[in-house]
Amino acid sequence: DAKTTQPNSMESNEEEPVHLPCNHSTISGTDYIHWYRQLPSQGPEYVIHGLTSNVNNRMASLAIAEDRKSSTLILHRATLRDAAVYYCGDQINFGNEKLTFGTGTRLTIIP
Amino acid sequence: EPEVTQTPSHQVTQMGQEVILRCVPISNHLYFYWYRQILGQKVEFLVSFYNNEISEKSEIFDDQFSVERPDGSNFTLKIRSTKLEDSAMYFCASSRAGVDYGYTFGSGTRLTVV
Numbered sequence: 148d149a150k151t152t153q154p155n156s157m158e159s160n161e162e163e164p165v166h167l168p169c170n171h172s173t174i175s176g177t178d179y180i181h182w183y184r185q186l187p188s189q190g191p192e193y194v195i196h197g198l199t200s201n202v203n204n205r206m207a208s209l210a211i212a213e214d215r216k217s218s219t220l221i222l223h224r225a226t227l228r229d230a231a232v233y234y235c236g237d238q239i240n241f242g243n244e245k246l247t248f249g250t251g252t253r254l255t256i257i258p
Numbered sequence: 259e260p261e262v263t264q265t266p267s268h269q270v271t272q273m274g275q276e277v278i279l280r281c282v283p284i285s286n287h288l289y290f291y292w293y294r295q296i297l298g299q300k301v302e303f304l305v306s307f308y309n310n311e312i313s314e315k316s317e318i319f320d321d322q323f324s325v326e327r328p329d330g331s332n333f334t335l336k337i338r339s340t341k342l343e344d345s346a347m348y349f350c351a352s353s354r355a356g357v358d359y360g361y362t363f364g365s366g367t368r369l370t371v372v
Contacts, residue, residue, distance in 0.1 A: 190262075191293075191351075191361075193361060195360075244306050244308075244313045244314040245303055
């Protein structure tokens with residue numbers, strides 16, 4: 148099974164950038180890297196995903212290391228609404244078969 | 259924005275009873291999934307389903323579990339004989355074909371086995 152590890156928790160000040168790290172120790176060359184976030188009492192919400200290149204969307208940016216063994220989710224300007232548990236994960240690249248999540252990082256935003 | 263709908267939101271059942279958790283995926287999605295989350299733990303993959311058959315399943319998904327897409331809109335997870343350790347949040351998700359899209363998750367069903 149894929150093994151992705153994340154710090155248990157992080158804190159950031161409101162309106163400052165946040166860099167959330169993830170280690171993808173068993174990722175294969177064709178697996179996609181995904182990031183989701185989960186608010187209390189809700190299901191995971193898609194944030195961003197990519198394969199090799201850095202990716203940007205309206206929610207965040209994803210930086211992927213050259214060897215793909217690590218990735219970083221970047222929230223450019225944190226708001227209180229960004230407080231959540233953030234999960235990275237590896238998705239097998241054959242028919243969307245299996246996305247395995249990491250242990251999750253609880254992000255606290257300090258006003 | 260399209261949603262994945264799960265019912266019921268909370269189900270309490272006695273140990274040994276059968277339960278069926280229901281999901282309505284997004285209509286133009288082709289891949290369907292069940293995940294579970296034990297209280298305080300991470301989200302764990304159970305099973306993926308495509309073209310009316312299971313495409314991948316985890317070690318958790320043993321013979322007590324089954325999935326079905328009975329009518330082209332619903333996607334169900336059945337647990338035949340529930341155990342105390344089956345108590346968890348169960349999330350349904352769906353995605354479009356291809357790897358260019360993320361997954362959309364429902365709000366979950368909290369299953370409590372007593």
